[in-house]
Amino acid sequence: MSEQTVTKRGCFITVEGTEGVGKTTNIAWIRQCLLAHGIEPLQTREPGGTELAEQIRALLLSPRDEKMAELTELLLVFAARAQHLAQKINPALTAGQWVLCDRFTDATYAYQGGGRNLDKQTISTLENLVQGELRPDLILILDIEPELGLQRARLRGEPDRFEQETLAFFNRVRAAYLDRARQNPSRYLIVDASQPLDQVQQQIKLGLDNFISAGDTAI
Template sequence: MSGKFIVIEGLEGAGKSSAIEVVKQCIEQAGHSLVCTREPGGTPMAEAIREVVKHDWQEHVTTEAELLLMYAARVQLLENVIKPALNEGRWVLGDRHDLSSQAYQGGGRQIPDSLLQNLRAISLKDFKPALTLYLDVDPAIGLQRARGRGELDRIEQSGLEFFTRTRAKYLQLASLDNSIIVIDAMQAMAKVHDDIRQAVTGFLS
């Protein structure tokens, strides 16, 4: 694979949408052809799964069902979009990837790491992003920002304790992997974007 896969991660309200635009500009200015994706989603089947995952069902959605749906959507995107683009020499910029499941389902839902490892081995093999930017925000601040955007979806309604566990897992995973760069998303937006540009420029060089 001659292309590179870069991922933006973060809690709700971390500012992923604007961060993606900054990274997109950096990559395209460097002369690389770019494909943008999101998870869950990115293919017709994966987008349908996204709607199922986010819908506020009138029944209890088990943590196992949520987890399996996430990986079903992810492997569809990986095999149908991400890998083909990378093999063509294009770069891929992802709005979330596997780190989200490790943090949200592993940390937030408290699913054992051993189960997550087995699912990753089945669906992703040894595939991982070349670079991940994790936008770190206090969950209370992030949720306040998310509420300002409108009605929260099922996962966004999971509560402060859930997102506190999710953030802790993100930070733990980032401390163990030098391909994950933590960006302080509680700074002024201009400073956040400057930090993102610096991280991506360093990677590109």
């Protein structure tokens, strides 16, 4: 029998939160923290992450006159995710590389589930179909009053299709994120993103250091 080396799957870390909480800003910081531990993660984002999935992202985000049906939105999100997993995330994790992703399926439960009120069971069925058993090992939720996040996001320019939603929508999104974290606290790190950036970063670093030293993430 030929000898086989089994590579331990890389850890999968995702960063979540409503608009403008600082996901993209802090992904760069998380990368630095991981590098300090000798871990070079694959950094990516959703929706998107591959050429085709980025085209689906553009469909999802661009404002249009024709109303996108809620189910169309949900299926596009998962179509992009299937492509991203097949082309990028799964091969990296299988090769033992860590993956750091700006939004993932928690965002689907929060935006399409909480925000749009789509049935959680439908989302869960698609999650199982598209991901199999894969779930993130650590989910960082940057939590903020949606209004404050939207103010930050709007400084960047024209609002995308989601940024045009009401405050009530984003309050439901936020509540859905926090609800998921409450149901499975060991996988979630919640950081108050209304704090100055250096304090947000300090707390993220603490959480990551704990996660790494907790053990079965062996590098």
